[in-house]
Structure formats: C-alpha cells, structure tokens
Amino acid sequence: MLTQTSVKSESHAGPQKGVLIRYLQVALLVRLASEGARIALVVLAVDRTRSTGFGGALIAALLVPSVVAAPLAGAVADRVRRRRLFHASCLVFYGTGLGAVAMLVGRVSAPVVLAVAGTAGCCTPLLTGGLTSLLSDLLPHKALSRAFSLDAVSYNLAGIAGPALASALATSTSPARALLVLGAGAATGGLLVFALPLSPRAAKTHALRPADMRAAAALLFRDPPLRSLTWASGVAQLGIGALPVVCVLLAARYQTPWAVGGLMTAMALGSLTGSLAYAWRPWGSRRPEWTVIAMLLATGAALASVPCVDNVAAAAGGFALAGCCTGPLFAALLTGRDRYAPTTARTQVFTLGASIKSTFAAGGAALAGGWQSAGSDSLVFAVAGCQVAAAVLGALLLKGRQANADCPPSETNMGY
Structure with missing residues (x-):
C-alpha cells in the first residue's frame, strides 16, 4: 500500500x-x-x-x-x-x-x-x-x-x-x-x-543603482565558494578557448583534415555523454565546488594523454574522455552558482560568471594563435596545465569557506 x-x-x-x-x-x-x-x-x-x-x-x-x-x-x-x-x-x-x-x-x-x-x-x-x-x-x-x-x-x-x-x-x-x-x-x-510558472515578484524593489552591480560583482571575490567556482572555471576556459587552434595543429600533425572539426566534435559528444550520466545519477551535489575541482583535474589528465599517442583515433579518444569530465563539471558549476548566490543577485552571478568564462576563452584563443610555433604537443600540454592550475586555484580560493555553505539556498542566502 x-x-x-x-x-x-x-x-x-x-x-x-x-x-x-x-x-x-x-x-x-x-x-x-x-x-x-x-x-x-x-x-x-x-x-x-x-x-x-x-x-x-x-x-x-x-x-x-x-x-x-x-x-x-x-x-x-x-x-x-x-x-x-x-x-x-x-x-x-x-x-x-x-x-x-x-x-x-x-x-x-x-x-x-x-x-x-x-x-x-x-x-x-x-x-x-x-x-x-x-x-x-x-x-x-x-x-x-x-x-x-x-x-x-x-x-x-x-x-x-x-x-x-x-x-x-x-x-x-x-x-x-x-x-x-x-x-x-x-x-x-x-x-x-x-x-513557465514564474509569478511576479511580490514587492517592488528599489531602482537599480551602481552600488548594486558592484556588490554583486564583489561576491565573486569575497564569497569563497563563488570565487572558487568563478575563477577556477575562468582559468580553465583559458585553455579550452585554445582548443580550436590546437585541433588545427593536430590535424596537420596527423595529416587528417577532418580532425580539425572531428576532435572538437568528439569532445562535445563526450561532454554530452557526461552530462547525461550526471543527470541520471548526480554525485557530489552537496559540495559542487569540489566536484568542479575534481573534474578539472580529470580533464587535464585526459588532455595530457593526447601528445602521448601517435594516431588520430587515440587522440579523439582523449578528447572524448576530457569531454566526459567537462559535462559533470559544468552541471556542478551551475549548481554551485545557484546554491551560493543570494536571491537578490542570482541572475547577475550567472551572467557575470558566463561573461568571465567567455572573456578567458577569447584570451586563450588569442594566446594560442600567437603561440602556434611552439607546436601541437606543447599547446596541448599547456591546455591540460590550465585545467590543473584551475583546480589548484579553486582549492586555494576555498580558504575561509562559510560553515553554512552546505545549507539549502534559502538558509545560506540569509547571511548576505
């Protein structure tokens, strides 16, 4: 019954x-x-x-x-x-x-x-x-x-x-x-x-002031979980943004023209698989910031294996494995932004975080374009190193983490 x-x-x-x-x-x-x-x-x-x-x-x-x-x-x-x-x-x-x-x-x-x-x-x-x-x-x-x-x-x-x-x-x-x-x-x-069942906000809030925007941005520096998630994911994107340039060099190395888009597609398919697996059985959701850190390390390890192989199929496997790690990483990043952002600045935290990632990715693409002479292996190791450096930075930025960070959002946000 x-x-x-x-x-x-x-x-x-x-x-x-x-x-x-x-x-x-x-x-x-x-x-x-x-x-x-x-x-x-x-x-x-x-x-x-x-x-x-x-x-x-x-x-x-x-x-x-x-x-x-x-x-x-x-x-x-x-x-x-x-x-x-x-x-x-x-x-x-x-x-x-x-x-x-x-x-x-x-x-x-x-x-x-x-x-x-x-x-x-x-x-x-x-x-x-x-x-x-x-x-x-x-x-x-x-x-x-x-x-x-x-x-x-x-x-x-x-x-x-x-x-x-x-x-x-x-x-x-x-x-x-x-x-x-x-x-x-x-x-x-x-x-x-x-x-969508989005009801109007009950009370009219005060008009937008410059101080409101500064306060929301300050959260990304002041709040340990948010600053860890924000800047670790940003540094990681410095490497990910370079991957299209890396794929061009790898295609030339393997003398396989389709690898220019094929390697990125392999990574995208891996990311889709990882996201679906994480949706089926989420893990580490109580502390999403540590899930992000763990997946950054795993992504770096998968990409670091690419220069060690001598054929394009194995390289595609390394890209796909890296993608499988970025799927849960991104899902955990979204969970963390939602959990630690105060209700009054939640959307701004999301849009600012996405903006920072885009800026780092653009910078990575520009740096890779100017560093092509280093060769594909060096660039791949640099991309992998960015993931490891991002994980280390994320762990360091968690210092001073609030004791109530594991509370549901409604309780955590009361302190802001």
Missing part, C-alpha cells in the same frame, strides 16, 4: 516534470539559434558580400556586447517585477534581431547591420546564464541537481546541433533563410517563456 508521503511525492513529480520539459524546450530553441547563428552569419556574409571578414565582424558584433551587457542584464533581471514578460521580450527581441540581420546584410551599409547585430547581442546573457538562473524559481531544491545537469545537456546539444542545423538549412535553402529560421526559433522560445 502506498503511504501518504509517497502518494504526495508522486503527485508533485508530474507537474515538476512538465515544468522542466517546458523550460528545456525554451532553452534548446534559443541556444540552438545562438550557436547556429555563428555559422549562418559567416555563410550569409560570404553569400551576399563575398567577405569572410564581414562575417567575422558580424559574429563579433553579436558576441562582444554580451560580455559588456552581462552585468546590467543580470542586475535588471534580478529586480524586474514581471519576469516572464522581461525574459520573453528579450528572447523575442534576440530572435527578431537575427531575422533583421538576415534581411539587411548586403542591402544596407555595414555599420547599420553591425549595429543591429550588436543590439541583439546585448540579450545573449539571458539566453545562457539568465535562463539557467530561473531553474531555482521553477523547481524545488531537491530537483535542482538533475535539472542543472539536463540544462548542461541543452548547452551540449545546442553546441553540436546548432552549427549542423545552420549549415544544413543554408545548403538546402539559402543562408538568409537559415538565419531567419534560427531567429524564428529563438522568438518561439521567447513566447514559450509565458508557459
């Missing part, structure tokens, strides 16, 4: 599952659009203007403003009263911006097109960290570890399927139509936000 507690648990499981499914529909649609747009923009620029340089400028216009706008976007999201309207409007605006770029490239002046792309790019933080920060308002605390793991899966799926979808659409129809479809997908995801 079922107990009253088990019946109550089962009755709650259904609605929770439905909410998570609706959330994942939103996340997949907008993140597919974001990842696919990077390919569609370049193909569109070449098709309309015969300039790959303009394609690169369009990508930069879409991505760079997201780094600058992340603190403000997160701060506004933490204070706006009608959250569904705000998030839905931003996602629809992003999708509409992609559609506008598809119509304008090659037909109006380049500065106008770049301005449109840059304006749409200001909404990018709400496609990533901004959306993820909503999970703690949509689901109970006990369901969050699995939810963050599935959210990490949405990032992985978008990273794999987005560029493939954009390429397929551009080839079968046209680059402009491909970008229009991606924009329509993002706008549809924005409209689906209205199906």
Whole structure:
C-alpha cells in the first residue's frame, strides 16, 4: 500500500516534470539559434558580400556586447517585477534581431547591420546564464541537481546541433533563410517563456543603482565558494578557448583534415555523454565546488594523454574522455552558482560568471594563435596545465569557506 508521503511525492513529480520539459524546450530553441547563428552569419556574409571578414565582424558584433551587457542584464533581471514578460521580450527581441540581420546584410551599409547585430547581442546573457538562473524559481531544491545537469545537456546539444542545423538549412535553402529560421526559433522560445510558472515578484524593489552591480560583482571575490567556482572555471576556459587552434595543429600533425572539426566534435559528444550520466545519477551535489575541482583535474589528465599517442583515433579518444569530465563539471558549476548566490543577485552571478568564462576563452584563443610555433604537443600540454592550475586555484580560493555553505539556498542566502 502506498503511504501518504509517497502518494504526495508522486503527485508533485508530474507537474515538476512538465515544468522542466517546458523550460528545456525554451532553452534548446534559443541556444540552438545562438550557436547556429555563428555559422549562418559567416555563410550569409560570404553569400551576399563575398567577405569572410564581414562575417567575422558580424559574429563579433553579436558576441562582444554580451560580455559588456552581462552585468546590467543580470542586475535588471534580478529586480524586474514581471519576469516572464522581461525574459520573453528579450528572447523575442534576440530572435527578431537575427531575422533583421538576415534581411539587411548586403542591402544596407555595414555599420547599420553591425549595429543591429550588436543590439541583439546585448540579450545573449539571458539566453545562457539568465535562463539557467530561473531553474531555482521553477523547481524545488531537491530537483535542482538533475535539472542543472539536463540544462548542461541543452548547452551540449545546442553546441553540436546548432552549427549542423545552420549549415544544413543554408545548403538546402539559402543562408538568409537559415538565419531567419534560427531567429524564428529563438522568438518561439521567447513566447514559450509565458508557459513557465514564474509569478511576479511580490514587492517592488528599489531602482537599480551602481552600488548594486558592484556588490554583486564583489561576491565573486569575497564569497569563497563563488570565487572558487568563478575563477577556477575562468582559468580553465583559458585553455579550452585554445582548443580550436590546437585541433588545427593536430590535424596537420596527423595529416587528417577532418580532425580539425572531428576532435572538437568528439569532445562535445563526450561532454554530452557526461552530462547525461550526471543527470541520471548526480554525485557530489552537496559540495559542487569540489566536484568542479575534481573534474578539472580529470580533464587535464585526459588532455595530457593526447601528445602521448601517435594516431588520430587515440587522440579523439582523449578528447572524448576530457569531454566526459567537462559535462559533470559544468552541471556542478551551475549548481554551485545557484546554491551560493543570494536571491537578490542570482541572475547577475550567472551572467557575470558566463561573461568571465567567455572573456578567458577569447584570451586563450588569442594566446594560442600567437603561440602556434611552439607546436601541437606543447599547446596541448599547456591546455591540460590550465585545467590543473584551475583546480589548484579553486582549492586555494576555498580558504575561509562559510560553515553554512552546505545549507539549502534559502538558509545560506540569509547571511548576505
């Protein structure tokens, strides 16, 4: 006979599952659009203007403003009263911006097109960290570890399927139509936000002040778990950002052209596998910061094995194994941000953290580009060393960790 507690648990499981499914529909649609747009923009620029340089400028216009706008976007999201309207409007605006770029490239002046792309790019933080920060308002605390793991899966799926979808659409129809479809997908995801049970905030908060933004940023330096998660993941991205350059050198070393994209695909598939495994059985969720540290060490060890092999298949295995470690790492990172961020600054912590990671990744790509003469083996060891250094830094930054850090978010955040 079922107990009253088990019946109550089962009755709650259904609605929770439905909410998570609706959330994942939103996340997949907008993140597919974001990842696919990077390919569609370049193909569109070449098709309309015969300039790959303009394609690169369009990508930069879409991505760079997201780094600058992340603190403000997160701060506004933490204070706006009608959250569904705000998030839905931003996602629809992003999708509409992609559609506008598809119509304008090659037909109006380049500065106008770049301005449109840059304006749409200001909404990018709400496609990533901004959306993820909503999970703690949509689901109970006990369901969050699995939810963050599935959210990490949405990032992985978008990273794999987005560029493939954009390429397929551009080839079968046209680059402009491909970008229009991606924009329509993002706008549809924005409209689906209205199906999420996000109630308006009960009380109107004070107007956004510069001090609020400084206080949220200070958490990433002052709070031991948050600073460990933030800066360890940032240093790790310094290496991960260099991997596309590394893959080019490895493809030349093995004389295997497909390895340029194949090695990154192997890592992405490994990350997807790791995320799914972690979603099935989350572990280390009580102290996600230590899970991140452990997975950084494991990622470094897997990548360090690549220079020791003499064929591309074994190298792909090393990349896939590294990806299997980054899946749980990312899920634990999201769990930790949610757990240790105060409610009043949760979205800002997510968007700032994502911005810092993007900045480090860009720096890593730039450094690798200038260090190509060192050779593929040296670069791979450098990337692996970044993961180990990030793990050590993360452990050192945990010094002074609060005694109440293992409490549920509702209790932990009372101290801020």
